[in-house]
Amino acid sequence: MKAAVIVFPGSNREGDVARALKAVSGHSPAMVWHAETALPAGTDLVVLPGGFSYGDYLRCGAIAARAGIMDAVRAHAARGGLVLGICNGFQILCESGLLPGVLVRNARLRFICREALLRVERIDTPYTRKYAKGAVIRIPVAHGEGNYTADAETLRRLEGEGRVIFRYVTTAGQRDDEQVLNGAANSIAGIASEKLNVLGLMPHPENHVDPLVGPTDGRPLFESLAGVLERA
Amino acid sequence: MKARVLVTLKTAVLDPQGKAIEGALRSLGVHGIGSVRQGKVFDIELDQTDQTKAEATLKDACEKLLANTVIESYRIEFVS
Numbered sequence: 001m002k003a004a005v006i007v008f009p010g011s012n013r014e015g016d017v018a019r020a021l022k023a024v025s026g027h028s029p030a031m032v033w034h035a036e037t038a039l040p041a042g043t044d045l046v047v048l049p050g051g052f053s054y055g056d057y058l059r060c061g062a063i064a065a066r067a068g069i070m071d072a073v074r075a076h077a078a079r080g081g082l083v084l085g086i087c088n089g090f091q092i093l094c095e096s097g098l099l100p101g102v103l104v105r106n107a108r109l110r111f112i113c114r115e116a117l118l119r120v121e122r123i124d125t126p127y128t129r130k131y132a133k134g135a136v137i138r139i140p141v142a143h144g145e146g147n148y149t150a151d152a153e154t155l156r157r158l159e160g161e162g163r164v165i166f167r168y169v170t171t172a173g174q175r176d177d178e179q180v181l182n183g184a185a186n187s188i189a190g191i192a193s194e195k196l197n198v199l200g201l202m203p204h205p206e207n208h209v210d211p212l213v214g215p216t217d218g219r220p221l222f223e224s225l226a227g228v229l230e231r232a
Numbered sequence: 233m234k235a236r237v238l239v240t241l242k243t244a245v246l247d248p249q250g251k252a253i254e255g256a257l258r259s260l261g262v263h264g265i266g267s268v269r270q271g272k273v274f275d276i277e278l279d280q281t282d283q284t285k286a287e288a289t290l291k292d293a294c295e296k297l298l299a300n301t302v303i304e305s306y307r308i309e310f311v312s
Contacts, residue, residue, distance in 0.1 A: 059300055066297060095300065102302045105248050149245065149303060183248075 001229035003029035003045040006073070008064045008092075013050035013206065017086065020206040021047070024219065024226040034067040044229045045082040046073050048089030050142075050204060060103065060145045061091030070096055082126055082225065083198045087143055090190070090200030099191055099200045100158070101150030103143075107183025111144040116181060116203055118166045118189050119173060125165060125196045126228040130220035136173045137217035139203040141181070146202040148184040148191075155185055166190035166201050233278045233286050234311040239299045240271035274298060275311075283310060 003021050005014050014031060022028045029047065030040045039046065053064035064070075070092075077083045077098055085093040093099040106112060115138050120131040131137070150158070158164055166189040168180050180187045182202070190201025205218030241247050247269050254268040276293075280286040290308045299306040 058297070062297065062300065100302075102300055104245070104303065107246070107248055109248050109252055151302070183246075 001025045001027060001044055001226050002040070002042050003027070003047060003225075004032045004039050004043045005029045005047045005049055006032050006034060006069055007049070008034045008051070008053035008067060010053045010055055011049050011051035011088070013086065013088075013204065016204075016206040017047050017049045020209045020218070020222045021225075023209055024222040025229075032069060034064065034069050037068050037072060039069075039072050039076060043076065043081070045084065045225060046076055048073075048083070048085040048092050050087030050089060053088055053092065056145075059095065061088055061093075061095040064088075064092045065095035065097075074098065077193070077198050080195060080197050082228075084127065084225070085198075085200040086204060086206065087146075087202055090202055091145065093198065093200040098198050099193060100154045101148055101185075101191070103145050103202070104147045104149050105145050106143070106147050106181075111142075112146070112181055113142040114140065116141045116189070117169050117171065117173075118203060119169045119175070121164055121167055122162060125192060125199070125224075127192075127199045127221055127224055128165060129224040129227065131224075136169055138208065138215045139205055139218055140207045141203045143182070143202055146182040146184065148186075148188040148202075150185060158188075158191055159186065161194065163192050163194070163196075164188050164190075165192050165199060166203070233281055233283070235276045235278060235286065235290055236309045236311055237274040237276060237290060237294060237298055238271060238307045238309070239274070239294070239304050240306075241269060241303055242305050245303045272298075286310070 120135045123133045168187045175187045192199045205221045208218035250269040278286045294306040
């Protein structure tokens with residue numbers, strides 16, 4: 001698997017994502033500085049890591065979405081290449097137009113840093129093949145702006161096309177749009193592009209890959225990617 | 233030429249920050265405030281002296297970066 005992790009000024013989860021990728025594939029990803037204009041030759045997977053790119057100035061992810069490397073990332077996505085955006089990376093994907101909608105301030109205005117329960121809505125994607133359908137997994141969230149918002153038409157389209165991949169659920173495994181932790185529309189935690197090659201999610205699967213630090217519910221996401229890319 | 237660009241949340245979009253400010257004003261005893269919506273102001277100096285061209289430049293700036301038109305709308309004002 002040839003993976004590239006894009007590093008922006010203010011990214012801070014690039015090391016964790018690199019560790020997760022190395023753990024499942026045996027290879028360290030290339031770390032690519034935002035001012036570059038091309039991805040390393042043969043890149044299969046691009047990861048936009050979490051953090052506070054450009055100090056969240058203007059809007060979260062707004063300035064990173066216009067960085068030099070993003071034209072190459074857009075071209076990679078247009079060719080069907082895999083692009084994973086986690087937390088700030090999801091915000092960047094929305095700001096860059098690679099995913100619809102936007103992530104706004106959490107409904108109750110608090111920065112939320114704790115474990116969340118997610119339901120895996122689809123397993124026929126390059127990111128979720130190693131999960132069981134409908135599995136409820138424990139993945140931490142750490143964000144102030146994770147409240148997914150889109151117009152009614154976009155939400156209808158996302159639901160209709162089955163592009164909601166992860167949803168926040170209660171301990172009973174049920175969706176509760178009134179009590180969802182950050183106010184996200186339809187309890188959305190993660191969505192994919194039309195061709196399912198671009199995935200953005202607010203929770204941090206890279207935090208839960210090593211039994212040394214607790215649950216490993218994030219590991220199957222990276223294993224799914226490693227499996228897909230080995231077969232390619 | 234100087235211009236001011238105002239970026240505000242569209243009316244249908246919930247503004248939790250505005251709501252918090254509204255509540256804070258109420259608790260400070262500032263009465264008679266119906267509601268508060270928070271926005272952003274950009275004061276911009278332009279090289280351009282032709283107002284029509286300047287407006288086109290600013291519109292481009294708003295669409296490309298200053299506003300996220302999914303949730304925000306913008307207004308351009310020229311300052312004399």
